[in-house]
Amino acid sequence: MLTRRTVITGALAASASFPSIAQAQNPPAGGQDGNALPRTILQLQRRNIGVNGKPASVYGIRQPDGTLGITTDVGKPFRVRVENGIDEPSLIHWHGLTPPWQQDGVPGISGPPIPPGGNADYDFPLRFGGTFWMHSHQGLQEQLLMAAPLIIRDQRDRPDQQEIVVMLADFSFTPPDQIFTELKKGGGIAQPAAQGGATPVSAKASTAGMAKGSMAGMAKASAAAKPDVNDVKYDAFLANDRTLADPEIIKVEPGERVLLRIINSSSMSAYHIELGAIEGELIAVDGFAVVPVKARNFPIAVAQRLDIRLVIPRMPASHPILAVLEGDRKQTGVILAAGNAPVARIPELAKMPSTALTLDLESRLRAVRPLIPRKADRVHTINLTGDMAKYIWSLNNVAWTPSVPPLPIANGERVELVMVNRTGMPHPMHLHGHEFQVVEIDGKRFSGAVRDTVLVPPGRRVVIAFDANNPPGTWAFHCHLLYHLNAGMFTTFRYV
Numbered sequence: 001m002l003t004r005r006t007v008i009t010g011a012l013a014a015s016a017s018f019p020s021i022a023q024a025q026n027p028p029a030g031g032q033d034g035n036a037l038p039r040t041i042l043q044l045q046r047r048n049i050g051v052n053g054k055p056a057s058v059y060g061i062r063q064p065d066g067t068l069g070i071t072t073d074v075g076k077p078f079r080v081r082v083e084n085g086i087d088e089p090s091l092i093h094w095h096g097l098t099p100p101w102q103q104d105g106v107p108g109i110s111g112p113p114i115p116p117g118g119n120a121d122y123d124f125p126l127r128f129g130g131t132f133w134m135h136s137h138q139g140l141q142e143q144l145l146m147a148a149p150l151i152i153r154d155q156r157d158r159p160d161q162q163e164i165v166v167m168l169a170d171f172s173f174t175p176p177d178q179i180f181t182e183l184k185k186g187g188g189i190a191q192p193a194a195q196g197g198a199t200p201v202s203a204k205a206s207t208a209g210m211a212k213g214s215m216a217g218m219a220k221a222s223a224a225a226k227p228d229v230n231d232v233k234y235d236a237f238l239a240n241d242r243t244l245a246d247p248e249i250i251k252v253e254p255g256e257r258v259l260l261r262i263i264n265s266s267s268m269s270a271y272h273i274e275l276g277a278i279e280g281e282l283i284a285v286d287g288f289a290v291v292p293v294k295a296r297n298f299p300i301a302v303a304q305r306l307d308i309r310l311v312i313p314r315m316p317a318s319h320p321i322l323a324v325l326e327g328d329r330k331q332t333g334v335i336l337a338a339g340n341a342p343v344a345r346i347p348e349l350a351k352m353p354s355t356a357l358t359l360d361l362e363s364r365l366r367a368v369r370p371l372i373p374r375k376a377d378r379v380h381t382i383n384l385t386g387d388m389a390k391y392i393w394s395l396n397n398v399a400w401t402p403s404v405p406p407l408p409i410a411n412g413e414r415v416e417l418v419m420v421n422r423t424g425m426p427h428p429m430h431l432h433g434h435e436f437q438v439v440e441i442d443g444k445r446f447s448g449a450v451r452d453t454v455l456v457p458p459g460r461r462v463v464i465a466f467d468a469n470n471p472p473g474t475w476a477f478h479c480h481l482l483y484h485l486n487a488g489m490f491t492t493f494r495y496v
């Protein structure tokens with residue numbers, strides 16, 4: 001049976017077998033700096049935050065001046081030095097960007113992790129702008145908030161709007177390796193009844209109860225009838241490191257335009273973004289423009305981003321921007337304070353439990369710049385598989401180890417990935433190094449969003465297309481739920 005230890009040691013063994021990649025990192029300091037932009041230093045650090053009135057030691061990715069992450073401009077090179085200031089190896093993935101494969105930040109795939117006290121340099125062109133993020137791909141560090149915004153401004157960004165980044169995270173006082181051990185033992189998991197082997201659980205059976213459920217109905221519903229989400233019981237949900245007991249309060253001007261850049265950096269948690277009385281305009285997902293969609297709430301799966309334009313009403317008022325955990329009442333958020341209105345305390349529980357995320361919005365999204373229509377040169381079918389009871393997660397029934405052969409792709413091909421979720425849980429699937437387009441949901445073709453992470457709910461079939469335009473190398477493809485990834489729901493593509 002696959003254990004976390006075998007995955008981790010396997011990854012280390014794999015990185016040890018890639019000595020040539022070490023040379024791709026740490027080029028001579030200043031070797032190519034010349035007159036070009038200076039390198040932005042990003043320090044991997046321990047830092048302390050307060051959660052539920054208690055101190056918490058977490059990680060952070062900060063510039064020497066304290067700035068979390070990076071804000072830069074499209075067209076500039078991404079010239080960064082990562083300095084590892086923590087006491088274990090680490091490596092940072094630039095989620096959604098398209099660097100050369102050795103700079104993609106996946107330990108054992110792109111290169112070795114950076115040892116404590118070491119550093120690595122990155123330098124590649126930024127092909128597009130938008131809302132991205134960075135996070136550790138090493139072990140379970142992401143659960144300890146080793147993540148930060150990565151914002152690339154472009155011509156879409158109007159000078160007359162205030163930009164507000166909202167970074168969502170799930171937090172536990174339990175150490176991440178203990179969370180994983182308990183998941184493997186079945187502790188703390190809402191176990192669906194009678195789910196033995198890798199048997200598909202009917203999506204309709206597991207979500208219909210929630211969709212229809214009143215609170216009373218929910219309370220009576222058996223575990224099997226609840227949506228199979230939220231298998232980790234978190235202590236808190238954070239928006240910009242804070243809970244609603246002490247939320248970030250952001251000054252805005254009545255009548256002003258705001259661009260919300262919402263980043264779901266949670267390890268395991270998806271949300272419904274609730275804008276309250278304000279109607280927002282969704283203009284991009286995962287950094288890529290979509291035909292605008294107006295609504296007061298929007299779903300966001302793990303690792304996804306939403307760019308939402310708002311116009312603040314002219315009356316002085318405070319406007320909570322909330323993220324309600326899917327299938328639950330727990331919520332987090334920030335408060336936009338316009339004018340001199342009092343800021344009301346927002347409870348940490350919503351009045352009603354929310355539903356599990358669906359593909360309703362995904363199926364309505366349309367890319368502003370879709371891929372050029374073209375027949376696929378290569379199609380890979382990837383069944384999302386697993387065993388909830390043993391907490392083994394896999395692709396095509398193979399839990400990843402470094403000896404799993406990569407799936408082939410070739411330069412210049414149009415590749416389609418047919419993802420079929422044969423488990424009872426939703427999986428947000430992420431492809432590294434290539435933006436993709438959602439082109440089919442359950443047999444219906446359409447010109448959907450261009451993005452880097454797409455949710456595949458239980459029982460559903462989602463097809464994505466991408467151009468194999470970032471050779472050579474080996475690229476990760478995985479479920480972005482941290483403990484699913486850690487359990488083996490991961491594979492690679494390799495240019496052949």
Ligand SMILES: [Cu+2]
Pocket residue numbers: 393426427428479480481484485489
């Ligand atoms: Cu998953």
